[in-house]
Amino acid sequence: MEGPGPVTTQPDLLYSEEEEALRAAVRDLLTDHCDAPGVIARTESDAPHDLAAWKALADGMGLAGLLVPEEHGGQGATHREAAVVLEELGRAVAPVPFLTSAVVATEALLACGSADLLAELASGRRVGALAVALNIAPGAAHKAVRQEGDLLYGELTGIADAVVADVLLVPADDGVLYAVQAEAVTVTPQVSLDLTRPVATVTLDGAAGRPLGEAAPAVRRALRAGAGLLASEQLGLAEWTLTETVRYLKERKQFNRPVGGFQSLKHRLAQLWLEVVNLRAAARNAAGALAADADAEVAVAVAQAYAAPVAVHAAEEALQLHAGIGMTWEHPVHLYLKRAKADSLAYGTAGAHRAALAGLVDLQAP
Structure with missing residues (x-):
């Protein structure tokens, strides 16, 4: 007589009480900080990002470090909680760098094990951006800058939220991911359809980079x-x-x-x-x-x-x-x-x- 087949765990698509409480808190905050007239007014200015809302999300609620382990100063939460936050940010079309910094840049640092930068991003004191064009799919080829000695040279286009980033995570042709300070590069805004998530060209002309780890993974x-x-x-x-x-x-x-x-x-x-x-x-x-x-x-x-x-x-x-x-x-x-x-x-x-x-x-x- 054959035994039972392998047990498969079905994903739980429902929201937990904690996730619903997180949703309510984020929605309340965005109601106060990201009303539609304010967002529209920002798109007409040269400062589309709502840094006050980002500070409230990062400092007040600790959401900048949602995916960062507690030992590195983060919340130690999972992608489920991050997804709830992004649902609310999508409802408000909030012009904040949560996806680019608290998710994408943070995930790159987690892969490299960069504890100090993780702590800085988790605190909200600094904003990170992965210097890969926004349209690149997972696993697709992406542009890398030229590495010569200890310096980086090249131009990268379509980098989301680069204009507000403090540190850029830059892949180079030697297969290494480098952390580059924003003041070491030239960031030129590009014309973007979505004015609430602007993209920019990042130019590195002999920028110093700190090696973090293997770029591809x-x-x-x-x-x-x-x-x-x-x-x-x-x-x-x-x-x-x-x-x-x-x-x-x-x-x-x-x-x-x-x-x-x-x-x-x-x-x-x-x-x-x-x-x-x-x-x-x-x-x-x-x-x-x-x-x-x-x-x-x-x-x-x-x-x-x-x-x-x-x-x-x-x-x-x-x-x-x-x-x-x-x-x-x-x-x-x-x-x-x-x-x-x-x-x-x-x-x-x-x-x-x-x-x-x-x-x-x-x-x-x-």
């Missing part, structure tokens, strides 16, 4: 976490646009009845609700897989293959269904559409992740 780990948790940001964005659209259609009247009562609009909203629910499952699965480090590559690829089209669809529907008011600069829906469009390219396109998934599960196209 550090960059891959960082981009994998970035792609996986980006799905939670896209989920928060999609949920906000759906909720606000439903609220608006209940209030707006045509022919003396709420527009939301029209059958054709009900069908569109119902379809969008189904897409958002499925996105929540994919995003939560990716966060759980990253936390458990089990089948994370597959979970991340699935989440990103699905997340980008849903977030863009939700933002586009919000723009259209808000009608004329949705086309105005004063209404925040344009912030969500731009973030959704930019996120659809960040850390690999949906097509790139589908191709990666095909290889991971051996279902390549003929």
Whole structure:
């Protein structure tokens, strides 16, 4: 008689009480610090980042060190908690460097074991940025600078949040990841569709770098976490646009009845609700897989293959269904559409992740 087969552990997609409490605290803070008019005003200035909100998140709540072990001054939390934070940041389109510093740069440092820099990023005193273009997918080729002696030379484009970073993690052609102080490089802002997450060109002309460790595994780990948790940001964005659209259609009247009562609009909203629910499952699965480090590559690829089209669809529907008011600069829906469009390219396109998934599960196209 055969014994029982192998036991498989199903991921828990539900939110714990602690995660819901964290969500409530972050949402309250963002309500006070990241109102829509304030975010729009910042996009019109030369300082789009909300450093006051970042200070409140980092100092007041310790979220800059969420993924950093306690022995290095962090919270010792998991990717599940980081995903909850990113959902709320996505709902507010918050212009803070949480994803780039507290997730991507932190993951690269964790791979290298750089305790002192981890502690600095965890405290929120310094902001880190991985000097790899925002559109690069996990495992894809990325540009490296030239290493000559103790100095680094080269130009890197499309670096997210470089304008606010204090330290840049730069891959070089000798296979090493270097920590470079921001004052040692030239950071030139680039024109970006998403003004709440600006990108820049980083020029190194004889910049001194401190070697941290092997670049390839550090960059891959960082981009994998970035792609996986980006799905939670896209989920928060999609949920906000759906909720606000439903609220608006209940209030707006045509022919003396709420527009939301029209059958054709009900069908569109119902379809969008189904897409958002499925996105929540994919995003939560990716966060759980990253936390458990089990089948994370597959979970991340699935989440990103699905997340980008849903977030863009939700933002586009919000723009259209808000009608004329949705086309105005004063209404925040344009912030969500731009973030959704930019996120659809960040850390690999949906097509790139589908191709990666095909290889991971051996279902390549003929």
